[in-house]
Amino acid sequence: LVLKNGQCIEVQNIEAEILNIPFVQQVKVYAVEKQGRSVIVAVLRLHQQLSSSDLNAAYKRVLPQYLIPEQNYVVNNLQPFTAYLSAESLQHFIATHISIENTESQPVQSTAIEHVVTFIMAKIIGLPEQHTHGDLDFFDEGGDSLLATHLVAALNQYFINAEISVVDIFTQRNVTNICKLIEQKLPDTAQRIAEVFMQVIEGK
Known part of the structure; x- marks a missing residue:
């Protein structure tokens, strides 16, 4: 009651x-x-x-x-x-x-993954990092099909077994959607991989 x-x-x-x-x-x-x-x-x-x-x-x-x-x-x-x-x-x-x-109110769930995907995407397109955010769109920011293959290779190198494809990049396009896809494919490990990656980037 x-x-x-x-x-x-x-x-x-x-x-x-x-x-x-x-x-x-x-x-x-x-x-x-x-x-x-x-x-x-x-x-x-x-x-x-x-x-x-x-x-x-x-x-x-x-x-x-x-x-x-x-x-x-x-x-x-x-x-x-x-x-x-x-x-x-x-x-x-x-x-x-x-x-x-x-x-x-405290976006714990996706921040590490979003940081990592944003970081990789920005590096591949050649964007300054402070310019990036969650709805960063790969193609709007100058990505093309050749760069998409590089992005796929980089994502799959870190998020092993996520099996992201070039088609995924074309259909999902932005950081938030790509992160959701990675989380769906690797529900148990994506967050942990991202946290470790962040520690490496930040030199911890």
């Missing part, structure tokens, strides 16, 4: 409303006590990646403001949450995972 605005609301009712959102595959809602108040936490399995503002906008269409989850966590497997989850397990999950909101 969630106690909000003096009313007791079943979490199942909140879940049922959230399931009306097309991109939500599964959801579990919890009420977590934080500093004497009840915070609504949602663990979601989604059909597509979303920003917290998109998710919030969708919530507003199906839920009153006071029932909108304040913390949202996206998982690939909701199985552990469908059985009874103890308060300790839930607290541990919250402590060890980054919510969608925090991913954006």
Whole structure:
């Protein structure tokens, strides 16, 4: 039960409303006590990646403001949450995972990969590094099909088994999209490879 605005609301009712959102595959809602108040936490399995503002906008269409989850966590497997989850397990999950909101306010997830891809792309095109950013577009900045082959070789040299192709560069074009592709292909290792690469670049 969630106690909000003096009313007791079943979490199942909140879940049922959230399931009306097309991109939500599964959801579990919890009420977590934080500093004497009840915070609504949602663990979601989604059909597509979303920003917290998109998710919030969708919530507003199906839920009153006071029932909108304040913390949202996206998982690939909701199985552990469908059985009874103890308060300790839930607290541990919250402590060890980054919510969608925090991913954006402190972009931990993709920064190392974005730095690396930006760094490699800038070197290959011949751009000064301070000029670069996440939506750096390879072809808009002077890349061509020959340079694309160099970029592919460099990316695959560092992100082994990512198997990025020239076609990928033509279709994805910018740093953000190429990073997402690398993360999809190497979900377990891309971030770590990028962090090591960054340490080498920074001379640590």
